[in-house]
Amino acid sequence: MVVDRITQLLDGIESRRDDMIQLTVDLLGIPTVNPPGEGYLAICEFLKARLQPHGFEVLLLRATGAVGDSDRYPRWNLIARHEGRHTGDCVHFNSHTDVVAVGDGWTVDPFAGQIKEGRIYGRGACDMKGGLASSIIAAEAFIETFPDYAGAIEISGTADEETGGFGGVAWLAEQGYFDPSRVQHVIIPEPLNKDRICLGHRGVWWAEIETYGHIAHGSMPFLGDCAVRHMGAVMNEFENTLYPALSERRTEHPVVPDGARHSTMNLNSVHGGLDEAEADYTGMPSALVPDRCRLVIDRRFLLEESLDDVRSEVHSVLERVGETRESFRYDVRELFSVLPTVTDKSAPVVTAVASAIEAELGQAPDYVLSPGTYDQKHIDRIGRLSNCIAYGPGILDLAHQPDEYVGIQDMLDATKVMARTLTRLLTDDPSGGATSE
Numbered sequence: 001m002v003v004d005r006i007t008q009l010l011d012g013i014e015s016r017r018d019d020m021i022q023l024t025v026d027l028l029g030i031p032t033v034n035p036p037g038e039g040y041l042a043i044c045e046f047l048k049a050r051l052q053p054h055g056f057e058v059l060l061l062r063a064t065g066a067v068g069d070s071d072r073y074p075r076w077n078l079i080a081r082h083e084g085r086h087t088g089d090c091v092h093f094n095s096h097t098d099v100v101a102v103g104d105g106w107t108v109d110p111f112a113g114q115i116k117e118g119r120i121y122g123r124g125a126c127d128m129k130g131g132l133a134s135s136i137i138a139a140e141a142f143i144e145t146f147p148d149y150a151g152a153i154e155i156s157g158t159a160d161e162e163t164g165g166f167g168g169v170a171w172l173a174e175q176g177y178f179d180p181s182r183v184q185h186v187i188i189p190e191p192l193n194k195d196r197i198c199l200g201h202r203g204v205w206w207a208e209i210e211t212y213g214h215i216a217h218g219s220m221p222f223l224g225d226c227a228v229r230h231m232g233a234v235m236n237e238f239e240n241t242l243y244p245a246l247s248e249r250r251t252e253h254p255v256v257p258d259g260a261r262h263s264t265m266n267l268n269s270v271h272g273g274l275d276e277a278e279a280d281y282t283g284m285p286s287a288l289v290p291d292r293c294r295l296v297i298d299r300r301f302l303l304e305e306s307l308d309d310v311r312s313e314v315h316s317v318l319e320r321v322g323e324t325r326e327s328f329r330y331d332v333r334e335l336f337s338v339l340p341t342v343t344d345k346s347a348p349v350v351t352a353v354a355s356a357i358e359a360e361l362g363q364a365p366d367y368v369l370s371p372g373t374y375d376q377k378h379i380d381r382i383g384r385l386s387n388c389i390a391y392g393p394g395i396l397d398l399a400h401q402p403d404e405y406v407g408i409q410d411m412l413d414a415t416k417v418m419a420r421t422l423t424r425l426l427t428d429d430p431s432g433g434a435t436s437e
C-alpha cells in the first residue's frame with residue numbers, strides 16, 4: 001500500500017535525525033569560504049564518499065578555465081546521479097557548497113557546527129549546507145522506501161554561487177548537465193523557509209561609473225578639476241531623482257522581504273584619489289586633487305522593468321549632471337547583468353512541492369520571489385530549463401549574518417517535503433504523499 005510506504009518514508013526520515021545533524025556538522029566543518037574559493041575538492045570528495053555507497057554514480061568536475069578557476073583555487077563541482085528501476089523524469093537537487101566570509105560578531109565557532117536549543121550554528125548553516133544535507137537525507141530515505149521508483153535523482157554540490165556561479169552551475173549548464181533532455185525538475189534548497197516556494201528572482205545590473213578630473217596640488221584646487229566632486233554631484237542627483245523614482249515602483253510579484261518589492265540600488269563602493277594606504281604606512285597622504293573617482297552600483301530591478309530602461313535611467317542621470325557642470329566627463333562600464341526570472345505556478349515541480357507542503361505542514365505554501373539572484377538564473381538561461389524553484393529550510397534573513405543557524409525541526413520538515421515531492425514526481429502514488437495516516 002502506498003499510504004503505508006509514505007508512513008515508512010517519514011519514519012525513515014525521523015530515524016535519520018542524528019545522521020542529518022551529523023551530516024550538516026560535517027559539511028560546516030569544511031570551510032569552503034568564497035572568495036577565494038577554498039575547500040571545493042575536499043567537500044566534493046566528502047560528498048562522493050557519502051553518496052557512492054548509496055548507489056549514486058558520482059562525477060567530480062572541475063570548471064577549468066571558468067571565471068575564478070585557478071590551480072591554487074580550482075572550482076570543483078559534484079554531480080551524483082541515482083537511477084531508478086524504470087525510466088522516468090529526473091529530479092535534481094542543486095546546492096552550492098561555497099559560503100561567504102565569516103565576518104565579525106560571532107559568539108560561536110563558525111566552523112564547529114555547534115548545536116544549541118534545536119539549532120545548528122555555523123557559516124553556511126542556512127545558506128545552504130543545511131539544505132544540502134536535507135536533500136541528501138530525503139533522497140536516501142526515498143530510495144530505501146521506493147527502490148522500484150521510476151526516473152532518476154541527482155544531487156549536485158556546486159562552486160561559486162556566492163560570486164555569480166560562473167565556475168559552478170553556469171559552467172555545468174554550458175556542458176549540458178542541465179539540459180531538459182537529462183534533467184526535468186530542479187529544486188535548489190536555498191533557505192527560503194520550509195513553507196515557501198521561491199519561483200524566481202529580481203534582475204541585476206552592476207555597473208561602474210567613473211568620473212574624470214585633472215590632477216593638481218591640493219593647496220591650489222582651482223588649478224585642477226576634482227573627480228570626487230563630480231562624483232558627489234552624481235550621487236546627489238541619485239538622491240534627488242533616482243532614489244525617489246525607484247521607491248515609487250512596486251512589483252505585482254510576491255518578492256520578499258516587502259522592501260524588495262520596490263526597485264532598489266545599492267552603492268557598492270566608491271573610491272577616488274589616492275589609493276588606500278597600506279596597513280603599515282604611518283605617514284600622511286600627499287596633497288593632490290583627485291583626477292579619477294569610481295563608483296560601483298548594484299541595481300536590482302523588477303520583472304516589470306527592462307534592462308534597457310534600467311541602463312538608460314542611469315545614463316540620463318549622468319547627462320543631467322553634465323548639463324550643470326562644465327568639464328564633466330565620465331564612463332559607464334557594465335560589470336554584470338541578469339534578467340529577472342519567474343517559474344510558472346502551474347509548472348510540475350511547483351505543484352508537486354506545493355502539494356507536499358500541504359500534506360506535511362497542513363497549509364498551502366506561500367509563493368515568493370527572491371530579492372537577489374541565485375543559480376536559477378543559469379539553469380533557466382543557459383540550461384533552458386524553466387521547471388526550477390528554490391525550496392529549502394532556514395531563514396533567509398540569517399544568510400551571511402554572524403551566528404548563522406538552521407533549525408533542526410525546520411530541516412526535518414523540509415526533508416519530509418522533499419521526500420514527498422520525490423514520491424509525487426517519481427512514483428505512481430496517486431495521493432502525491434497527501435496522506436500520512
Ligand SMILES: [Zn+2]
Nearest residue numbers: 127128161190
Ligand atoms: Zn545561497
